[in-house]
Amino acid sequence: MFRLPSRRGTPLVEADGDVHGTTEGHGPPMRLAVLGDSAAAGVGALSHREALAGQLATALTALTGQAVSWRVTAKAGATAEAVRRGLVPQLTDPLTRWTPDLVLVAVGIADARHPRGPLTFRRDAERLLRDIRLRLDHHVPVVFAGLPSPDLSEDAEPGAGRPVGRYVRLLDRQLTAVAARHPATYHLPAGRSPRIPARWPAADRSTLSPQGYRAWGRALAAGIAPLAERTAAVPVPPDGPRHRDGAASGPPDPALTARSR
Secondary structure: OOOOOOOOOOOOOOOEOOOEEEOOOEEEEEEEEEEEOHHHHOOOOOEHHHOHHHHHHHHHHHHHOEEEEEEEEEOOOOOHHHHHHHOHHHHOEOOOOEOOOEEEEEOOHHHHHOOOOHHHHHHHHHHHHHHHHHHOOOOOOEEEEOOOOOOOEOOOOOOOOHHHHHHHHHHHHHHHHHHHHOOOEEEEOOOOOOOEOOOOEOOOOOOEOHHHHHHHHHHHHHHHHHHHHHHHHOOOOOOOOEOOOOOEOOOOOHHHHOOOO
């Protein structure tokens, strides 16, 4: 079993400032929750506006024209199980009655660093999804962000990260399997993109800089935009009739019940 390499230099902290914001666009804002570990917490960026949540919201508005109300519920170094136990209850805000229309989940990096076995990680991801569903209506799309390669920099030694990369991809396949088993659940693979330019990783070389988060946010937005547009076009009444499982009444929406493959 492989471990991710330890970070070099001074450990970076989570993004600072507001953990919520709204982009300017038309219509009522789509409510986006970003839940997870260091990537969701914006490690490597100074603020959440230039980290994953803010960059993703900006990219979604650019693609759809719709305003996005985003919130971050994340903890650097949190495993999928730690996210389930400590962060899922914070997905909703009883004071403002803010409830997400879509949840982006970024987990797996901390699980790889500990490390967690693939089957254990799949079980933890299943339990995390279950608790999200118990917290929210079952119609709310949940998107697992694919795990990026740990070899972020173009100046890394060729081949140095291959064993680690294989292990991270193995964990990522567990997220794919979880998404394939559940309706309204998706997995957006990071893919094998070109080597990231040197300015994209942050100072520790293993987390993203604001430029890196911008690129990742745009890539994720391309996959999420159809869900965002569908959510805006077919809103679910907050007090409308429900089935016993919490889903809105009426025929299922094929765009939201399709399973990731």
